[in-house]
Amino acid sequence: MAKLRKKSLWLLVISLALIGGLMWPAAQWSRQSVMTLAKRHDSRMSPVIFIPGSSATQNRFDELVAKLNANRGNRHSLLKLTVHENNQISYSGEIKPRDNEPFIVVGFENNKDGYSNIQKQAKWFSLAFTALTKKYQFNNFKAVGHSNGGLIYTAFLEDYFNRDDITVKKLMTIGSPYNFSETSITHKSQMLTDFIKKRKNIPTNLSMYSIAGTENFENDGIVPARSVEAGKYIYQGQVKHYTEITVTGDQAQHSDLPQNQQIVALLEQYILSKKNTRNTQPTPKDSTPSEDQ
């Protein structure tokens, strides 16, 4: 009987000693983790992360950035990332110290069109995003995708983005063909079907703006307006706000959209933070309340 108890108690003592030995590394870890999280929490950085469309590179938004900076006194520095097919990431440009709203463009070596490529690009984007979060301690960001860039963002939000320490506050997609080149919603592409199936993964506190360009009543020269509109089946009802905006007139052709003066204004109005801006556009009354601290 005594032997039985002795053996059990020895086992207990040894296990407790092992647990005790874990105390020091455990304390180290929690100190480290709390410090990192606190830094992220205190961070005022809120980058705007751009994804270009198919066949476009990380330089796709240069003109847009120049226009935005011209309006706003060169406040935003520009960092460009390219994710290569072998998952390596190369960087150009830089984020200036004390820039709280830097622009980051993520391009891909394989920038081809097609659903299978979009899925790959979403995975590559998730790698770039993780790398960015490790390097910069932001707790929120704003997302802009042109054309297929919006589709990559949708795939990323549904399949890869599940962090509770980082929020995506706003998403603007510009001429994104949620139903590829289909002009009717009755025929749903495989991609749209998948997007709708997984829509519950999209963060519910997101404000989403979907911009369509139109040269005529049908399309912007490349993407049918109906296909852009199909985005509502994914986002509407799932996100906090879903707004559709149609831009017409000069430079409303698909590839011109990123430097379209109206869209530049919309970006300033809806995506960028307003503090200390020299805003040349009159602020509309119904603008969303500023969420920055």
Next chain:
Amino acid sequence: MNVKKQSIMMRLAQHFNRFQSAAVYQIMQRSLTLLFPFVLIGSISQLIQLALFNRNSFVVNVFHLSNWLSKRNIFQMMFDSITSLTLGIVAALAAMCAARYTAKRYKRDEQLASITGLIAYLILALRLTPNEGLSFNSEMLGMGGLFFGLLVGYLTGLAFKKLGRPHRRDLPLNGSAVGRSLDSMWAILLVLGVILGLSVLLNWLAISILPDQVILRLQSLKANQTGLLFTLGTGLAATSLTFFGLTSMPTLAQFGREGIASSANLNYAFSHHTAWHVPYPFTLGTLYEPFGAIGGTGGTLALVIAVFIFSKQRDYHLIGRWSLLPVLFNFNSAVLVGMPVIGNGLYVIPFLLVPLVNMGIASAAVALNLMPSVVFTVPLGTPGLLQAFMGTNGNLVALAVTVLNVVVGVMIYKPFVQLADQLALVKEAA
């Protein structure tokens, strides 16, 4: 005082003895103990999978193993499968054992009864979907479905008692067994028919008979509820559901992790750089996981230690030794099934009392400003003893309160463990 206490225990023992002699009770307890090896293997595999092969786990985080791990997916899949096929189907196995023991007791065909029980429970757990093959409600099959597993098994056995003929013992092995199967045909048909109807009804109504979801919904509905009473009450409800085999650990692990209160606490802690005086110190998240369930639901670690110190029964010691490792990491299924604790009238009082007392001690310590609240998230599979320590960012008083909680828990379990010894002695003498 001591005499009085002894007389109370004696009266409890008498009640318990009457309780214990009921047929249902014996069948249930026996079925549970039979499941012990599989639950133990499942728990250890779950522990390995969670502690070593999950990127968010304690060991991986603390020892920075994540790069090494990303290349070892195969192991994770392996252990995942082992867990699913042992711990993950334990309710179905329970149905099988319960049917077998019931049939045996009433001298009916036990083999056929056990197969029928198993199939009946699988039908109950079936998810009827139009375009897929067989798919099951995995919560129904796991630890959370234990109660219904035992129930289905028992009812199957009863059906055999009513409709089957007594077991023909003297069948030659080389002869035909058809006659034997035919003896139980009506019982099998009745059980499967009734359970199929029930399953279709449940699927049609799209409801789950497990109360897990109710508790979770209550908890999220009341995410703003931050009072101590609500916390103690929900903790008690969760513990009693576990006691009756009506809920499982994964559900409980989600307790208080989400909700407005916990993020408000976290926000406060980050912006003030301290875990002291957070806005909601008495929530499920700050009390239940770190203090109310050290070693798993019901403060199981205290039970195991009490067995080690006070028990004189060899079986108890062996079960405790085997289960110690998972219990240290809060996986207590093996102890719950092995002792067994589930549905065991002997342990109902301490099992429900220990979490309440422990949470009470912890909230008193917070109220008296002896320690900060547990607000920081700890990695998966953190040992129960270190949860409060890590969740307060390394506060030693929190660790001391955890240890005190275990000691108090051992003292509460002590008389009941000793009572089990006495009952065993009485049974041996009889």
